[in-house]
Amino acid sequence: MKSSLELRKLCLRTFKGGMRGHLPSALSLVDILFVLYSDCLKIDSKDPLSPDRDRLILSKGHGCIALYSALALFEFFPKETLDDFCEFHSPIGGHPERHSLPGIEASTGSLGHGLAFGTGIAYSSRISKLDFNVWVIVGDGELNEGSIWESAMSASHHKLSNLRVIVDSNGMQASGETSGIWDLSSLVDKWSSFGFETRVVNGHDISELRKEFCKNSVTGKPICYIAQTIKGYGFASLENNAKWHHKSSVSEEEMIEVEKSLRNA
């Protein structure tokens, strides 16, 4: 039986593969990705390029440890691949690259790109007459990028009701709390005023995510979920710990401390 706890453990395994990466930025996504791949996305790991598949675009590409781990958990590729994270010949690096492995839909890393890309794919369903949804996950720090709001205006204008934006609202970015960098409150007001059907969800409540993610747009507008999350969630020593935003070297002692701090619930 797959679980978000297993996915969280796989994230740690991936991180240990390269002994580097944006682990806390990935951990805030774990429950969201688990629900998407287990319950919501219409995509077959054995036919990952089917034209009418749902697409998931991780615009906050630095959270890729969670994406790789989720794809491995849901059998898009073997879990052993995770052990090569960031190795020279590995297909999985510090930011995702489109089609480097099945299920990776976009090359992201430079923030503010994935939503525009997603609007184009969502719009294309209008030409192809294929029925699919496009899910784009953005970070709350990423909302600093002006291109995000260009995309929001376009999605709203075109009434892309098959577009679902998830804001991973963990309240942190590289330099600390997002509110201390640029205070963007209220996100609900902002996305609503840009023409989105906006819903606030607990990004770590599996049953709530299942319920909310499975609802279609009731207004014909694109949907934005403000997912309230905790950066580093699931490992107490990483939670809201700004020093862990990105690590390029980790001591053995630090790693042991992280592993011990795993919450088993």
Add this chain to the structure above:
Amino acid sequence: MRNAALKTVENMVKSSDRACFIGSDLGFGTLQNLRDTHPERVLMEGIAEQQIIGFSAGISASGYFPIVHTIATFLTRRSFEQIAMDFSLQNLSGMLLGAGGGMVYAPLGPTHQAIDDFALMSSIPNLKVYAPADPIEIENLMLQSFERNELSYFRIGRGGEPNITAEFEIIGNGAVKYKTNGDTFTLITTGTLLHEALEAFTALAESGLKGSLIHIPLLNHESDTELRKLIADTENVFVFEEHIPIGGLFSHLANGIFKFIHSSITLHFSLPHQYAKNYGSQSAHRALNNIDAVGIYNTVKGVLTNAG
């Protein structure tokens, strides 16, 4: 030339279900009839270059062929990273049509003067950089690029250019065009500057100086071998371009062929590496920088006379 480009877009959209057009607030009535007949594949988007490039890359990832059109400076400068990361890095195809190439928009000032578009676009892997000289050429090159499913950038000229490229000999796959009446010199140019170069070339011939004229409408062409043969026996090679001195036609030639040819004296004339301090017309800026017909004529004549 812009009318020919838009007419070609119309033909592409009408003849292929893959072709989609994405404009950025292009002005009242632009392609309105086509928008009426093909509303789902002909879009007039807002003033948001980053968005329209990322959006178009998404269209391309879905199996369609986006043709994006706006003013060249906004296309190449504002959305540079989107072209590089969303299109090129992801191996996606599409066509970027930049209006106002070179100093076409001289009176509008440096924000609108596309003097660095070759350099910016040439730095992006997998992207073909085209600078056609006349309406027939842009139509042919656009259709070929579409057929080859390339990622491409087209520098579009002012408009009203007469068709002159048909009288040139085609070298290789058509990315190089050639005209000769002697072997004293070789002029090499690209884009609509070919019109100035041809006028100078004709006047030079009338004055008794016979040479060759090469037009290279695809900067990153694959005809280096043929080009090397064409200029191998010429002592004096002149390169003229309506672009800053680095990253354009001369840089491509330097990388592609000049390093293999040691016998030639090569001179390069371009716009300066700075933003223009004057307005006026495209013609005035070409004259100021000696890349108009008179400037080209005087430069070649002067060098060859002194050399002789």
